[in-house]
Amino acid sequence: MSDPCAVAHGDAPAETAERTLVAVFASPVADHLLTIGAGLGYRTALYDPAEHAELPALDDNTDVVVTDHHRDELGPVLADVLAGPVRWVGVMGNPRHPGPHVEALKQLGVAAEDIDRVHRPVGLNIGSRTPPEIAIATLAGLIADRSGRPGGFEF
Structure with missing residues (x-):
């Protein structure tokens, strides 16, 4: 394990898994x-079915964030994601409103335990309002979750 002070001062690389x-x-987010x-330290990829034929390769070190819950492709895309061994999957949205992904996935015959794997909301409750703030809240939540810390996906 790297010395946290050395990492903070840029004297040692932060330890990252693939x-x-x-x-x-x-989207802007x-x-x-x-x-x-x-x-x-993430390898990053954008998947938009309007522009790409298939999802990038997914594995148990992959975090997937769906940045628009109003798209017609939401259910099929999530069903494809859930069919793989992704580490984490979430859909942006207001926690005070029901997530449209639940009904879309039920209509496609996705098992309840797989539907329950989808996190919503996706970020820490920091009051984010702009695309960069939403991205920071989301990534902070992913870091907390990956590290086994209570970071705050609870609202």
């Missing part, structure tokens, strides 16, 4: 997720 961040659907995520 990890991938996939932002689903092109996705742009910030990918830019900031790359700086955090």
Whole structure:
């Protein structure tokens, strides 16, 4: 393990596992997720079914963040993501409103235990209002979750 002070001062690299961040659907939040995520050591990829034929490779070190819950492709994309061994998957949205992904996945016959794997909301409750703030809250939550810390996905 690296000395935390050395890491903070840039004298030692932070320890990172091979990890991938996939932002689903092109959006301003996705742009910030990918830019900031790359700086955090993620391999990053954008998947938008309107522009790409298939999902990038997913594994148990992949975190997937769906950045638009109003798209018609939401259910099929999530069903494809859940069919793989992703580490974490979440859909942006207001926690005070029901997530449209639940019904979309039920209609596709996705098992309840797989639907329950989808996190919503996706970030820490910091009052974020802008795309960069939403991206920071989301990435902070992913870091907390990956580290087994209580970071705050509870609202």
